[in-house]
Amino acid sequence: EPKTDISLPHKLLQAKEIKERKKILRENHQNAEVEGAAWLQTVLIPLEEARAEWEKTSGPFHKQRVAEHCGIFRALFKGATFTPWVTQRLECSQEDKHPVLVCCGNMVTVSEVPPAVSYEADKGFLWTWLLTNPGKRMDIERSKVFVFRTNSPGNAIESGKEICCYSPPFPAVGTGCHCFIFLLLQPDCPVDFSKGVWQTPCHSLKMGTFSTFDFSRKREAAVTPAGLACFQCQWGSSIT
Template sequence: MAAPLLSAALCGVRGGRAFGTAGETRAGEPRFPHGWAAGAVWGVGLSDAWVPQASLEGPARGGGGGSGPGARSRFSRALSASSLALCIKWELSLPAALCKRAAPLGPMPNEDIDVSNLEALEKYRSFTRYFKLAEKESRKPRWWKTYRQHTSPQPEPKTDISLPRDKLLGAKEIKERKKILRENRQNAEMERAARLRTGLCLAPSLPALATLVPSCLLQRFSLLAVLIPLDEVRAEWEKTSGPFHKQRVAEHCGIFRDLFKGATFTPWVTLRVEYSQDDEYLVPVYYGNVVTPSEASSPPAVSYEADKGSLWTLLLTNPDGHLRDTESEYLHWLVTNIPGNDIKSGKEICHYLPPFPAMGTGYHRFIFLLFKQDCPIDFSEDVRPMPCHSLKMRTFSTFDFYRKHEDAMTPAGLAFFQCQWDSSVTWVFHQLLNMREPVFEFVRPPVYHPPQLKFPRHQPLRYLDRYRDTEEPTYGIY
């Protein structure tokens, strides 16, 4: 007699039963030949599974799968897990599936709208009204907007180590801004010039521009066009939303992650850094702009607003250029105990070293950090010899430096630029650092090819060229 056949589908729902009779199945269940029943075993506990007796003994006699009384089998409980596992080992022909259907966590969008009577809905009457209502609805908290909070772990809140901001000063600035906006709304000439866009406008604070405009144009256009003073706009931006924009850019570039191990700060103090090029032009440092090593070969001019009697610390570091330890930095400049904004009067702990990004390492971040001191600090442990051209002594950690003096100073300003190799880096390695210049090259992994087939189907005509032993170049393969 042939070995009995048991087909089962295993799913993760505990407490179910497997039912079936020889040659007879319930509605919706598959019918198998030779009178064996197809059972679906539900549950993890094997003692809860029911196995047809006919499935273990073979087809019923006298019917070959008929539905008579002799062909029916009685259900018996499986007494041991080993017998059921042996039956399942013979053959598993039905696929196992796990499906879970659950109701939504809340009301779905537009669930309260009666689609059978759309004429009764309120009309928007204009696109502006529709847009306002749509924006209002989009700002409301919805249950489906919090899906990512349940599916992905939330990052830990970052520690804010920035300077406390004067709230009274912020309220005063808001009042001044409202006053200026109110005056601009009441200016009829400015409104007409902005609406008609026909006039050449001269700002009252820039009377010298009147000499540059031809008199015929001034006679033709009686209106005044609005010239925006960009210096005043930038100064206002630095006081209001500028520090938050700088913080977002620094977070995007990974500055807080690499220097302060996840802590963050808002740069309330505007730090202006400019490199002079032979007294002809200046190369400013903003927030991620590109400056070449040759342009940054000499110490820059640094300025910021500071109260009289305050003390500051200026730091320049490179977190991307260490040649031996990826977690360390190179210290390029450190000036401490600066009275006010006079950099030359401060104590130079480590003199300025030009940038030296190695060839093949891409762009490096060179970060200027400005710390405000609460009192004079003793930095004798951080002093480097003069001159210091040893990379081992230049090894630095901003995180450890700040942790050592965090009780007496707070980060207040930030500026950084990006820099990559040029010809001046070779001179820095050979003349200043007195070492051979390291050169890096990206080693690409070999192109993967699957094992060669004896009869390749649906492959290009030059399929065999992929498996040549020679270095002869091939074309049109990949």
């Protein structure tokens, strides 16, 4: 049975662009100099350029498959799927070490410092950003929210309204790895929490139970998921 696609509208690669990419690939395969460098392991690849190209082309589809495999769509949207067209860049600081980049399910240790977030988004839209954890059973009705910010204009996330202030993840001892999900949403109009059940800003973990499905489908404004990143985390000695 085909799943409901709730992705943002997006322009896919045209046949001409695909043909050009295949032409470059074919030329590289026929290039003796490139082949020799590959055999000698001396070929240099501009990783930043390669990643930027991947994020614009194949990356969103790869992230979608990872999320499907991990049960994220089932937990957050009752099985409806989407392609994360908007790229998020998230770095978690860990004491004196280099920042750890949040990718697609990589392991990240617990940190007291909130992640540094950036994304490329249209300035003409408002955006909602949250960090949630459906728990070990990936429960759709009992996700915990660890940060929630709404009505951010363009990529100015700090200009949005803070609904739930940041709380570091705290997976319980002996429960293994937990999946923490960064979700970027695009509402059709400003999100109003004045009549909600949450006291804003919300500092209570007990009040932080949240249903992404209800938020995106049962409010007056339609909310479309646009970006996705996730990491795994387990109990560590820093959790007290």
